[in-house]
Amino acid sequence: MDKLIECVPNFSEGRRPEVVAEIVEVMRGQGVTVLDYHADPAHNRSVVTMAGAPEKVLEAAFRACQVAAELIDMERHRGEHPRIGATDVIPLVPLEGATLEDCVRWARELGRRIGEELGIPVYLYGAAATRPERVRLADVRRGEYEGLKEAIFLPERRPDFGPARLHPRAGATAVGARPFLIAFNVNLDSTDLGVARAIARAVRESSGGLPAVQALGLRLQDGRVQVSMNLLDFRRTSLVTLYSRVEEEARARGVEVAESELVGLAPAEALLEVARHFLRAPGLRADQLLEVRWWHAAREG
C-alpha cells in the first residue's frame, strides 16, 4: 500500500482571508487533499489540515512556507496564540503505511530544505527533536518571535537548520513529527471547576494517569465545567478507556457526564474501537465502513 501522511501547518495569519486562501491554493496545487482549514481572527492564526503521499505533502508544506514568508510579516503580527514565525509549526503525522519514524526522517528533510533554500531557521520538535528540551512545542516557542530575535544567538537556542538568526519577515519555523492527535472533551453536569481539575489530574499522563493523555479542567461559557483532553496516541489509550475513566472519576466525585465531544477529525479506527468494544465485535475492520472502502477503492484507481 502507498504511504500516506497528514500535515497540519499553522500560519500566523487569521484576519486576511485572501492570504489564507492563497496559501491553501498553493498546497492544493501540489496534489494533496486539503481536508480542512480554519482561520481564527482572535488568534490571528490559521490551521490547514492536508493529507496525501509523503512527497506531495512535503512539497506542499515547503511551497506554503515559501508563500507565507512572502505574504506574512511577523514584524506586524499581533495575536493571542504563542508563535515564532509566519509558518509557525509544521507537524507531520503518519496515517497509512508510514511510521512515526518515517515522519521523523521526512521532518528532517523538510526542515533542512526550509532552512537552506528559504533561509528560515528551523527547530525540530516532537518525535523529530534532536534534543530532549525541544520535544515540547511550548519550549521551542519560549519567548515567541519577539524574544527569539535575541535568544536565537544562545547556543541552546541554535536552530537545527538554516541561519542562526531570525528571517527578517518570516521569523522561524518548528518542524516535527507526532502521532495523530485526537481532541476529546467531556462536559460535566457540574459547575465545580475543582472537580473538573481533579479529574484532569487523575487522567493525564503527566500526573500519573493514562498514557498519551493530556488533560485540563476548564469552565465553559454556560458555567458548566469541562475536562478538555488531547489523546496523543489512540493505540496506547483508546477512546473507550479514556471516556470510561473520566466517567468513573466523575462518579467517584458524585458528578455525572453531561456529554462528550470530538473536536475536529479522528481516524475511523479510533471510533471503530468504540463499536468493537460495545458490540463485542473484535473482527470489525475500518474497511467495512462503506466510505472507507470507497476511499480505498478510489485511491487504488
Place this chain on the structure above:
Amino acid sequence: MDKLIECVPNFSEGRRPEVVAEIVEVMRGQGVTVLDYHADPAHNRSVVTMAGAPEKVLEAAFRACQVAAELIDMERHRGEHPRIGATDVIPLVPLEGATLEDCVRWARELGRRIGEELGIPVYLYGAAATRPERVRLADVRRGEYEGLKEAIFLPERRPDFGPARLHPRAGATAVGARPFLIAFNVNLDSTDLGVARAIARAVRESSGGLPAVQALGLRLQDGRVQVSMNLLDFRRTSLVTLYSRVEEEARARGVEVAESELVGLAPAEALLEVARHFLRAPGLRADQLLEVRWWHAAREG
C-alpha cells in the same frame, strides 16, 4: 451535494473467474467504483458491490446485464442458490443525497430498458414492486429459472417489462430498490439451537420484534449457535438497539453473548451511532472521520 447510490447485482456465475472479471470490468468502464466482488463456487453465483452517481450506476448495471446475457447460459447453470436469470437480481440502494423513492424511479427506468433493449423479462421488487406479492424477492423467484419457463405465461407472473417469455439464455431479472442492508450476527456462548431460535423470534419484526429486523437462529460449524440478522434500515433500528436487545434476550435465558460480527459493509453512520451512544457524544458526525472527510474532499475535487 451530488446524489450517490449503491447497486449490488447478483450474477449466476461463480465458477469461471474470467467471466466474473469481465462483468466487473464492464462496470468499472462506466466510471463507477467497484467496492467489492465475491464469487461463490458452491452457489455458482457472484455478487458485485458498486457505487457512484446514479446515471453511471444505471449504465453500468445495464451493460453488465447485457454482457451476462452473452456469457452465461441459464440452460447450463447449476447452483444451490435460488435464481431466475443470468443477472439474477439488481437492487438499487440510496447512499447520499438520494432517497428510496429516487431509487424506485431509477429501478423502473433500468427495468424498462433491460426489458425493451435486451429482450429480458424484468420483475420489479422491493420498494419498486408494482404488486404487493412481488415485494419479497423469494416470491419473485418462486419456481426459479426452470419453473418460470411455464409460469411466466400466467397472468400473475407476467413481467413488469420486456417479453412475457424467458430470454432463451439469460432467463429473467429482478430489479428493485431497498434501503442499505446491514448483515449482523451475534454468536452465543451456547450450543442450544432452541435459545438462538427463540431470540431470533423475539427480535425480528415479522414476529413482533424490532422494526426492519430479519433474524433466524442457526448452528455454526463449531457447534455454537448464532442469531443471524439482516438490519434493513439502521435508521429505524440502530445497531445499538439491536445488539442490546439480543444481549438482553440471551441473558433472560441464562446465555451470554460470545461475540458479534458485521458481515460485509455498513455506512459509517451506522457504526458511528454506537460511538455516539456509548461516549454520550450526540454531536459526533461521520465527516469527523478522517477517511470520510478525505473521501468527501476527493469527490468535491
